[in-house]
Amino acid sequence: MRIQKPGIRPVIIAALVAAPVIALGACSQDGADSNAAATACEGPGVVVSEAWMRAARAQQPMSAAYLTVCNGADADDALIGVSFAGAQHAELHQTTMKEGGVASMTTSPELALPAGEFASLAPGGGHIMLMGLEKAFEPGDAPVMQLQFKNAPSIEVVLEVRAASEQSR
DSSP, X not given: OOOOOTTHHHHHHHXXXXXXXXXXXXHSHHHHHHHHHHSOOOSSSEEEEEEEXXXXXXXXXXXXXXXXXXXXXXXXXXXXXXXXXXXXXXXXXXXXXXXXXXXXXXXXXXXXXXXXXXXXXXXXXXXXXXXXXSSOBOBTBOOEEEEEESSSOOEEEEOEEEOGGXXXX
16 A cells, blocks of 8 residues: 655645756746846957857868857947858858748848947857858867957867767857
């Protein structure tokens, strides 16, 4: 005979229902933006962090790069160009969802960088498309990308190459 304590079952059910809701909130884009806003974008200019790219096997012609940009300057700026020595071409792209859940990529002329704020290029949204890759890129590689801005000086960024299993962090 099994004895069940009264009150335990409702607590377990509530925990099981609440866990996915809490997890979805933590992964939402709004949650990421509010955390970024909570830590003010400080510094004398543009600072790049969390720069990474997807690993690419030999004979794989494309990959994507992602990053977060903090514009600590007093004036708005914009990321207007990218170059990558290991690719024939690099450009800003935006992924959008069309009717029926079909993803579509379009070229984006720039990434707006409002003064004192963060902007992110992340999977499922804005990214830097690296086309015509000249070699394989594997975890442990440290390729360099050049970023050009409307007002700030250009910045060289070292990318962390991430394997498919690491790309969600």
